[in-house]
Amino acid sequence: MSERISTASRPRALFDLYRTQARMAVARESQYRMRNVMSLIGFLTEPVVYLAVWTAVAQAKGGSVGGYTPGTLAAYFIAWTLVRNMNVVFTPYGFEWRIRSGEMSGQLLRPAHPIHYDLAYFAGWKVVWFTMWLPIAAALVLLFRPELHPEPVEIAVFAVAIWGAYLVRSLFQWLIGLITFFTTRVAALFEVYIVAELMLSGRLVPMALMPSWVQTVAGYLPFKWTFGFPIEALVGQLGTRTLLTGLGTQLLWIGIGSSLLALTWRAAVRRYSAVGN
Amino acid sequence: MRTLRLIALHLRVVAMYEMQYRVNFFLQLFQSLLATGTGLVVLALVYGQVDELNGWSRPELLVVLGVFTVLGGLVQAVIKPNVVQFMEEVADGTLDYVLAKPVDAQLLVSIRAVRFWQAVDILVGAIVMSVGAAQLRPGPGLLAVLGFLAALGFAAVIVYCFLLLLATTAFWFVRVDTFVESFDGIYQAGRWPVGIYPSWLRIGLTAVVPVGFAVTVPAQALTGQLSWPTLAGAAALAGTLAIVTRVCWRLGLRHYSGASS
Numbered sequence: 001m002s003e004r005i006s007t008a009s010r011p012r013a014l015f016d017l018y019r020t021q022a023r024m025a026v027a028r029e030s031q032y033r034m035r036n037v038m039s040l041i042g043f044l045t046e047p048v049v050y051l052a053v054w055t056a057v058a059q060a061k062g063g064s065v066g067g068y069t070p071g072t073l074a075a076y077f078i079a080w081t082l083v084r085n086m087n088v089v090f091t092p093y094g095f096e097w098r099i100r101s102g103e104m105s106g107q108l109l110r111p112a113h114p115i116h117y118d119l120a121y122f123a124g125w126k127v128v129w130f131t132m133w134l135p136i137a138a139a140l141v142l143l144f145r146p147e148l149h150p151e152p153v154e155i156a157v158f159a160v161a162i163w164g165a166y167l168v169r170s171l172f173q174w175l176i177g178l179i180t181f182f183t184t185r186v187a188a189l190f191e192v193y194i195v196a197e198l199m200l201s202g203r204l205v206p207m208a209l210m211p212s213w214v215q216t217v218a219g220y221l222p223f224k225w226t227f228g229f230p231i232e233a234l235v236g237q238l239g240t241r242t243l244l245t246g247l248g249t250q251l252l253w254i255g256i257g258s259s260l261l262a263l264t265w266r267a268a269v270r271r272y273s274a275v276g277n
Numbered sequence: 278m279r280t281l282r283l284i285a286l287h288l289r290v291v292a293m294y295e296m297q298y299r300v301n302f303f304l305q306l307f308q309s310l311l312a313t314g315t316g317l318v319v320l321a322l323v324y325g326q327v328d329e330l331n332g333w334s335r336p337e338l339l340v341v342l343g344v345f346t347v348l349g350g351l352v353q354a355v356i357k358p359n360v361v362q363f364m365e366e367v368a369d370g371t372l373d374y375v376l377a378k379p380v381d382a383q384l385l386v387s388i389r390a391v392r393f394w395q396a397v398d399i400l401v402g403a404i405v406m407s408v409g410a411a412q413l414r415p416g417p418g419l420l421a422v423l424g425f426l427a428a429l430g431f432a433a434v435i436v437y438c439f440l441l442l443l444a445t446t447a448f449w450f451v452r453v454d455t456f457v458e459s460f461d462g463i464y465q466a467g468r469w470p471v472g473i474y475p476s477w478l479r480i481g482l483t484a485v486v487p488v489g490f491a492v493t494v495p496a497q498a499l500t501g502q503l504s505w506p507t508l509a510g511a512a513a514l515a516g517t518l519a520i521v522t523r524v525c526w527r528l529g530l531r532h533y534s535g536a537s538s
Contacts, residue, residue, distance in 0.1 A: 035455060042459045049468065188304055195311055
């Protein structure tokens, strides 16, 4: 019986799962408005620091650095704040907790792959965050006076690319999280991931300001499709062709991430031993 | 004297406890080096573009990074664990046991929880600072070093008082852990001299959340950019904060109504 349901109406069931889980996230997170606003404000130090530093560098160089003026840098790092919100996904630390508390055991019994619950929940959460981000963005625009003149196609690609970024980052952080099935602890590895992301994604600094060999290396890795690409789609002058190729590359990394995840998942579940109570 | 003996005793207990988990030293060292390495790469990127940032040369910013790391290590190893434990105890009422002891409660809540291995940051930061200071031309004189040590002391007092002041609000609002958590984020702004920020933010990082001020002043002392009025200002801020914190602590204790559950 259950076999029949899960194969015959799978896409429909999955769609319902996503819809319900996302709606639950919206309902639940709307309760903690103050906490959510505080975390969004907590995210602001990082880009404001980067922006201040590179604006100072641009001014010291006579008005621009690597093609960025203080105005376009402001646009870059304000778009950054939205992309950062989109990039909040279930972290490997959460995996540590799930494994150590034994919560994972319950999740393994559910009918769909556990990643669907996370993807749907965090996607719903984004809706809450987006509405809270709007006034924050307005304040940033007033304070930093960004120069931003996006074309309709750039806005459209940006709107798609931030979801692509969300999926790529979710998949790769889930992959790292799966390491906890083998080791229970993951902090050190995750910190290496974050440093790689800082350097190779455009999170720390627009990729154009990096040495060219770093840009070449970054081209072969998934990181820049989670930060640099969506931001530059909106802020930069990429041209329609580069924009579409970029979306295609995001799709490619989603494919690679999912395949790696599927393979690792099988080994990891076999290895799983519930720790905790 | 009794205070010092009490501190030494607590440190010994913490050390004995943490010596059981020696691998944590290497994990902490690894994380410390990773964070410092990232900081160094950013400095390299910036100074690949310019020779001077807002009047700060590369070795001078190395000193800033060092002070930032040392002070951050102090926060993570000593100040924050204590403050967090105190807030939890206010929330669940176990602060009663602290108050029942025959020593000053503020002293006791400030020395109990120390995360020993986090102190690795202090070591790594001191090394970065020394490397930066060694590259300074002309090198820092005796007066500069003395000024630096004084300023570092004031900075420690400022940060400690600020965090404890935040935590003391727990006497009234009970759940204030997010305040202290958001301090970690804001502290990152101390990585750079406070002068590079736009004026509204500079004022915020000096007067509202004085982390920018706390990190920049010792670095200025070591790099010979410090004027005596600024050092006096730091001393005054540290003194005022210490008094305000003490007064708020007393008021809070009077407000504390004891075990809740």
